[in-house]
Amino acid sequence: MKIVCSKQNLLNGLNIVSKAIPTNTTMSILECILIQAGNGKIKLTANDMDLGIETIAEGKIEIAGTVAIEARMLIDSVRKMPDDADICIESDKNFNVSISCGKIILNINGKSGDDFTYLPNIDKADPISISTMTFKDVIRQTIFSIGNSDINKIMSGVDVIIKNDQMRITTLDGHRISIRKVQLKNIYSEQEIIIPGKTLSEISKIIPSDAEKEIDMYMSDAHVLFEFDNTIVVSRLIEGNYINVDKMMSSAYETKISINKKALYDCIDRSMLFSKEGNKKPIVIEVKDDVLELKVNSPLGSLDEEIDITKQGKDIVIGFNPKFILDALRVIDEEEVDMYMVNPRSPLYIKDENEKYVYMILPINLS
């Protein structure tokens, strides 16, 4: 095999597929990026069995062929070549690889692609299309509340429900639920899948933040395939039924407040000065007429702040893990947020009027 690509094109492609290289594995072939040059295309692939990524690098094929090269060494070798130069990658029949640029020649060992696990074939019919920017946003706005896969496999996934012209994304970790709804351009039949959190967090790193570009999503029973630009991402799905979130949702409330998001965020952030790791104190929120009072009292110091609010309903005193509230506020773009409470033992809902977003957070018992 012999190919020539610009350093920039090659490095872009390698960085994209490297997201599917596992950090810890005993199978050395999984640490490799497969280069396939043929049919006028230079295809780069990495696959850790759960997540596989394939992309096309622009370049010239001088001799068609296939070789697998350890990802870290390949990427570092290309990265350390002169900028704005053309890089040649060549392998002989024993898979000795040379990476060269002018007079610079690096020789490393490659492998045949025989042991490489290719991406599964997914039937590409009826894609669900969404702007890459929206998709990236919605991942960021929900992924922080997925659970630990060691404790509960289902909770480590992101539940995606397509229904009519809406996509609903849900994550939960046993203490809180995050839900985002996205408007789609077309009407689809109802489908539900659970995508591993890791898949979506890696995808969000490689999709462009571009409102004009679209990402296409195809589902099969066991896999989901994403396609954008010249890149395909295939992920295994999490098997099983997701927790029935609708059952846990309630629109009844005793107290509703509207509050400036930044004021609340900054105040809770300050309150965390007085709670060190291992000494996690809940923050206590006291809702009175027109004012929310936040108090912390710890051996490290104390804080007592008031923030102006608009209130409907009863006064309430309720405690929370401050981190959970910060996590939700951080991903809400609106300046003003509405918060709904029932009693000190029932969940808090931070949501907008149309429930485009719903963040449910369980309180901490103060007594």
Added chain:
Amino acid sequence: MKIVCSKQNLLNGLNIVSKAIPTNTTMSILECILIQAGNGKIKLTANDMDLGIETIAEGKIEIAGTVAIEARMLIDSVRKMPDDADICIESDKNFNVSISCGKIILNINGKSGDDFTYLPNIDKADPISISTMTFKDVIRQTIFSIGNSDINKIMSGVDVIIKNDQMRITTLDGHRISIRKVQLKNIYSEQEIIIPGKTLSEISKIIPSDAEKEIDMYMSDAHVLFEFDNTIVVSRLIEGNYINVDKMMSSAYETKISINKKALYDCIDRSMLFSKEGNKKPIVIEVKDDVLELKVNSPLGSLDEEIDITKQGKDIVIGFNPKFILDALRVIDEEEVDMYMVNPRSPLYIKDENEKYVYMILPINLS
């Protein structure tokens, strides 16, 4: 005590003095910043006994007084206050401290300043003045080759010799020596001090990079005092005699080459692809007519590169720890460097014609 400062002024001052807060100490007073408000000045001080820093924060004194506050908590509290606001720090007679900004009040515990170690008094006569930018540069260009203080206290210091209108800065770690000479504006009597490396590395973080500004240096038998803007840094000196570096220097050579610095740097940097930690291979440099050849051969891969040079004298094959060469090249500003060698067992000198800089590096025995 009661003072009011803008957040920006206060935070700048606190960040400057925080460089003298030790990371590990059992003496809690050393973790404190002392605030002294009086005589129209708000003075901030931190002192870890080896290094002490004092600066003036612009602000208004409403009640004169003194209080010591744990540095981390004080800085974080101020940092989490609203930007562009005035911050009030107030302490009562029991050293209960409140840090406030409008309706926001944080209460933390302070201490009396009674246990605080004040900066030693240094006689401020006959300062040595140098532009802050030059001083910052010269620290960066030498500090990387100081030795480990656990092995040799003297080597962990930076040797500074003032003679006539020249300042010579030297560091060494047993494998290499770095020397920089700086032209001073005035003539001084000969003086030599050994400043702890830590002192200079902290100073270089807080002095402005400004060719117009000057830093003044005052020496006593046991201390050195630096003064710039509204800040004073006092450091204990390292006792003893520095290694006689002049004895080790030689201007005799058998081989002299001139080489493009970036070409050599990039080539050595690439060669390190094939040497992992714990498997440190020397790089082998082969100087021939008009060309320097660099070869690495390891189980990870191999490299063989040639760089054009101008050569005087004999051919030579010599081995080095690649990191030492990279460290020296990184801090040389010139595009072209001259390298002088005698034989494969004698040191390499990278130096300019006037010996404004000299980097001596011991070779690694290849046989």
